[in-house]
Amino acid sequence: MRGASGRDPERSVELLWAGAGRGNRAGLSLERIVQAGVAVADAEGLGDLTMQKVADRLGFTAMSLYRHVPGREHLIDLMYDHAIGADPAPEPEGGWRPRLEACARRSWQRHQAHPWLAEVRGNRRVPGPNTMAVFERMLSVLADTGLRPNEVVAAAELVGRFVDTQALTLVEAAEEERGSEVSNREWWEARDSLYAKFDRYPTVTALWEAGGFDDPEDPFEFGLRRVLDGLELLIRERDEISDEITACQMCGAPVRQTAAGRRRAYCSRACQQRAYRRRRSS
Amino acid sequence: MRGASGRDPERSVELLWAGAGRGNRAGLSLERIVQAGVAVADAEGLGDLTMQKVADRLGFTAMSLYRHVPGREHLIDLMYDHAIGADPAPEPEGGWRPRLEACARRSWQRHQAHPWLAEVRGNRRVPGPNTMAVFERMLSVLADTGLRPNEVVAAAELVGRFVDTQALTLVEAAEEERGSEVSNREWWEARDSLYAKFDRYPTVTALWEAGGFDDPEDPFEFGLRRVLDGLELLIRERDEISDEITACQMCGAPVRQTAAGRRRAYCSRACQQRAYRRRRSS
């Protein structure tokens, strides 16, 4: 089960959010184990992160780790937050868009530095302080765009997941190349027997001949652009509507139009009723 | 290694693209194994797909499967294409957008029917006929939008990956709930000790209090909308430019503007030279 720190998440909470622990000079320590774990994962990917390798790197037995960390999944929780690191201060100028783009690019950089981050899966991961700081930052950028609260959250998750996905694709590719004589490119180039079957797919064939597969767009840049454009459209839409203020047909008070649903003519239910009665009596 | 059918992909090509095999009435057969595999994965997810369980379901030993399938990863290749199934015919009316959206929704439906599809990872998977048919369809929708060939491919992959990602998130959640007393909602609701630490994140707190996490947007609908909007912007941009035709400043012939680079003033290199000579001599 990739099911995260599933059982006993409270241990993860404690470990992640505890103040700095004591440091036994010579022996093992949480800190040291986490660092070793990160080193192993950086070098070999999360799939090849074994308790044995982490322990070896420190000169101890695999079982020794369990005196400090409840288990592998908890270790991964800790490694994750450690690798995310402190969110760097510099905030770019400008509106929400350059700032959101900067969030995405910072995340992208973190994934370059620690490709295995994207391999940390599961919906039951306890976030640590660094993870939360990153989340906070992204939300704060989106918070003053005029989006509704749940849209802010949805937008942040869309962008976050987009970056994750692209990163995951890359790690998976890297992992496949590591410990395989051939590069992915070579591997695909060797699939002639497969391509031989592709006559019956006219568009695939046409695009192939038009060079559509030769010089691919950078999927990260391409996708990020589309996603941000899509969000911009939504945000503009909300801006227009929430900026729009009409006069109440009954009392003349300002009426703020909401984003969805039927246009409002009255400022309140009371005015709506008054208008109704007036119509009826006339 | 999630590294796909890594070694010996040729076997996957053969098995996927072979005509229908013979059927030993009583005994095992590729077909039967693949079906059993799909059934197991449908019920328990790909992570819990073991050769043992597949064999049990057919009343044979685990090792018996190896007489028909080279190994687990090859089996997964076969299951994938089998579960994708034949791409249904009905093509919606209208322009690229409703048709592309329909592709995305069909894919989404396939993922509902077989959630584990999203768990099939790796860049070295041999696609089967059904997989290719789906890809062909999506590309054909994008092919006549005015996008350049490599953009068509990038757009298809963006949409495809988007659906995959959302589906993956859902399976992971489902897998975590299966075989865990508590639902994900309950699990998160039980994390009070964690939330207690969140005072220092003002935006998170504000959004929480504003109910931004209570009634979340449907991530699939929300994201699909943004992605399609983003693509629409790009497609419009390309349309405008490639529709735009100016007159050659030298001979008046129509000049089709290209999408990128400096605007063209002349219809040909020859006219450009003529203009240059005229300027010099005057």
Added chain:
DNA sequence: CTTCCTTGTTTATGAGATAAACAAATGTAT
């Protein structure tokens, strides 16, 4: 009948996580 091929079974190996028991070292109280 003998020999080979197909198909299924039994046995065995190796990787990994981690539980349980054991042992050494380090504290702490008297």
Added chain:
DNA sequence: ATACATTTGTTTATCTCATAAACAAGGAAG
């Protein structure tokens, strides 16, 4: 200093899987 408790690391053992290798039962061909 002595006796007991706690911490920290090690050894052993167990369990789950994939899959290699050897074995066996039936059928087909000569």
